[in-house]
Amino acid sequence: MANREDIMAKISELIGPFNNKGVALTPETTFQGDLEWDSLTVMDFVAAVEDEFDIIITMNMQADIESVGQLSDAVAKLMEN
Template identity: 65%
Template sequence: MTDRATTFASVEALIEPFNAKGVELGESTTFAGDLEWDSLTVMDFVASIEDEFDIVITMNQQAEIETVGQLVDAVEESKE
């Protein structure tokens, strides 16, 4: 598995507890539209991502991240 695929799998596992609708996850799955997350859910999820990968996702980054794929890319960039 590539580093990106490993990161995607980790992100997918972290999304699972927040995926109340049981949405099938893919690169283009959106947090607001497909998963229907509110701002509190997003904040809780971002905290779990930051803890898991030991990174910081800024508010500006959060505003730009709309899909699972974009989040995986942001995590990969932050790990470098």
């Protein structure tokens, strides 16, 4: 079982190709505000996260996830199930 730090590191790695502005990533980094992602970028990134961790992130969950830290917590919770 991966811990939050491992999950955060992997998510940061996955963000790399989508981080066109070179934003420094922290748990508080937001996808829309800081990274300025549009909906297509979000969908592509979610697909990459789902593939990497072998999980499904529902649309309802996505609506509640605004930051890298929230995504890390959600992935950890989904991996427990």
